[in-house]
Amino acid sequence: MLAACSAEDVAAILADEDLSYDFNQPENWKPYGNREKNWDTVGNQQSSPVGALTELITNGIDAILLRKAREHGITDFRSPEAPQSMFEAVKRYFPHVVEGKISNLSAKQRTDLAEKCLLVGVKRAARVNSIYPTYTVVDFGDGQKPEDFPKTFLSLSEKNKEGIPFVQGKFNMGSTGSLRFCTRSDIRLGHYKFIISKRPDCDYWGWTLIRVRGPKPGEQLPVAEYFSPGMVPRFRDEVMSAFGRHDLGQVESGTIIKLYEFDIGHGAYTVDFGLRDALDVNLIDCALPIRTYDFDAKPQETKGPLRAAGIAASTFSGLSVTVGASEIPDDGENNVDEGDNQQANEGSWTHHVATINEPDLGRIKILAIGIKKMKDSLASRQTARVFYTVNGQTQACERSSFLNSRANYGDLRNHLLVNVVCDDMDKSAMATIFMPDRERKANNKMARMLEEMVIEALKLDEKLRAFANEIRLSRAKEYTSEKEESADLLKDLAKADPAIKELFGLGVLLPEITKTPGGVKVWDQGKKFPTFIEPLNLKKENDRYVKDIPINGYRRIECGTDAEDGYLSRKDSPGTPWSSLDIKALAWKASLRSGTATFTITAPANAVEGDTIDAEFGFTDEGANPEPLKFAVTIRFIAEEKTNVNPKSPPTKTKEDEKKNLGMPHFEWVGKTEWSEHGFDEQSGAYVSSGEETNVYINRDNRFLELMRVSERDEAERTIKESMFKLGLGIFALSIHRKATEKAKEENYDGTDPEEFVKLATGAMAAHIITVIRHLGAGVRK
Secondary structure, rough: OOOOHHHHHHHHHHOOOOOHHHHOHHHEEEHHHHHOOHHHOOOOOOOOHHHHHHHHHHHHHHHHHHHHHHOOOOOOOOOOOOOOOOOHHHHHHOOHHHOOOHHHOOOHHHHHHHHHEEEEEEEEEHHHHHHOOEEEEEEEOOOOHHHHHHOOOOOOOOOOOOOOOOOOOOOOOHHHHHHHHOOOOOHOOOOOOEEEEEOOOOOOEEEEEEEEEEEOOOOOOOEEEEEEOOOOOOEOOOEEOOOOOOOOOEEEOEEEEOEEEEEOOOOOOOOOOOOHHHHOOOOOOOOOEEEEEOOOOOHHHHHHHHHHHOOOEEEEEEEHHHHHHOOOOOOOOOOOOOOOOOOEOOEEEEEEEEEEEEOEEEEEEEEEEOOEOOOHHHHHHOOOEEEEEOEEEEEEEEEEHHHHHOOOHHHOOOOOOEEEOOOOOOOHHHHEEEEEOOOEOOOOHHHHHHHHHHHHHHHHHHHHHHHHHHHHHHHHHHHHHHHHHHHHHHHHHHHOOOHHHHHHHOOOOOOOOOOOOOOOOOOOEEOOOOOOOOOOOOOEEEEEEEEEEEOEEEEEEEEEEEEEEHHHOOOOOOOEEEEEEOOEEEEEEEEEEOOOOEEEEEEEOOOHHHHHHEEEEEEEEEOOOOOOEEEEEEEEEOOOHHHHHHHOOOOOOOOHHHHHHHHOOEEEOHHHHHHHOOOOOOOOEEEEEEEEEEEEEEEEEHHHHHHHHOOOOOOOHHHHHHHHHHHHHHHHHHHHHHHHHHHHHHHOOOOOOOHHHHHHHHHHOOOOOHHHHHHHHHHOOO
């Protein structure tokens, strides 16, 4: 079974004349989870094959941490003596990993660690252009005794890891999600999955084969079952060779899982980089690194003995490491790491946006990763820009349109990744918001509250606004002449048709785009560990700071500090916002920028005028401030703020005001070389990016426009038709975007995605836009 590489290979083993008798006995196959009716659970896991594979990998990391805890004398994994988080477990059991973050290791150190923890082998069946790799996942973790297989590997809804704070698994169902994607996602081929495992203190290896059979007469659904002739089969052996090589994958104890011809999905099946690129958006921060071996790589004699043998070896440590990784030259040894031989993410940085403490949600930390030039594999994957993570694993994510339509950062849709760290979220809130498949959020009030908190924090962040302006400025320099020509024509159109003028109201007038962004302080000072934090906007009463907060509002406390800007977001010894209050007592958030720490405090719903709360706020870290660096304040609730019930009449608009309100959109061509950045292909038409200014991006190399260029010999006519395509499709995109955005707001953004809707509509219209404009124009002239 370890040597098998396809569904046909497994079928041949089962049909072998020496083995077929046992495999053909129905009583030797037991229902998975001891449930005759189990497909409603087994088949209702992850919809994404990459997510299902990620579950197996995180289960392997769990097994390694459990083994280490056992070896260090922890007998009760749920006790206070056990690590209280995954990263604490890594810090305790792998002392060389500073602060339990593998991002603090060098590339070589991560590779050395990965080879001792978790391996993934990739091999494809011997057929032309195979898109179904067979994956062998190896962990050097706790393993299982053969007699324990039914209540661990082969169980459903058991509480094996529930309540253990330093592992990821909670529901005891995630690993079954991989079954439906095995054997080319074809149930007729069996959905085979092979497991072999051994506990370090056990003499026997246990193994079983899992399959999914079709429903028998009287059954409505398929049934997942495993091979167990009386008991789970067992045997003695010192070492198992997971990959069939003496120099790789030699396993003395732990677990080996094999997924035959796994339907991993488009792009992810490619040799060498496919798996790593696929894992990027599912594992933002890995607790432990993963070593991958693709056995189908093209041999290259100059890249060491493995690559000469056609094996591409690399180390994956999570998206945050991939994004920040430097290019590592291949020196012929087995230390290829993140970023090697792939397009790097140029000019990346990590920024702490805010740490938010909300009584109902718990603590949320928002980190932004800015990228000057995003690598193609990420840029082309428009479905993932904002990640909600727990222990580094994605629980749900937001599309690039979330940044565009809701956070008003259209300019950053391919320059920004956001990690919403939910490790310290309230457990009830976490269960309410995130679905067990770790792919999506529920559509409920609490999930929407989280979204709005993230949107507000992003919108208010000064550094992100400056970054958006920087990206907009750099892009503007490339299109200045085209924009001027388009703007003149658009102004003429606006004069001719008031409806178009109203449509252009989507935009907002900005300072001249050619001007350098202003008003942003450059803070190149600050210390790694701050030495003071002093309130700037508080008054003192009886020698104590006091802050008045309306019972229906919030107030900010600004403090001077000598903390460097990266203090709250860096990988090495980051600081943490701190308060003396219980998280249920008061909602507050903290941010740091240019020597100013801002603590925003919101009055609770049950606040009563005249009540006070004594509190302390500040920072703590594992460097100079193990004890909080803090200040004390008395929070006093005052009468609610009154809204103006008789607002003044709006001033009369002048012609200059009307001119300013005409936020002229910029119509920009997107060439084939930029398709990945905009999520385009040859069929794509256009879409609208709505940030502080409105940009409409039109596909210059749309296949129908290309056909026109080939067939139209007259250069002047060709130029006119290109302008018709650009402006006609652009105005069409603006109109649809406006209506789709209104619809999305009505639906609380549950369903209609304005950006995708516009792309779909303009893609369909691209084939006809020139003809429509030509014929309508001719009709008007007649």
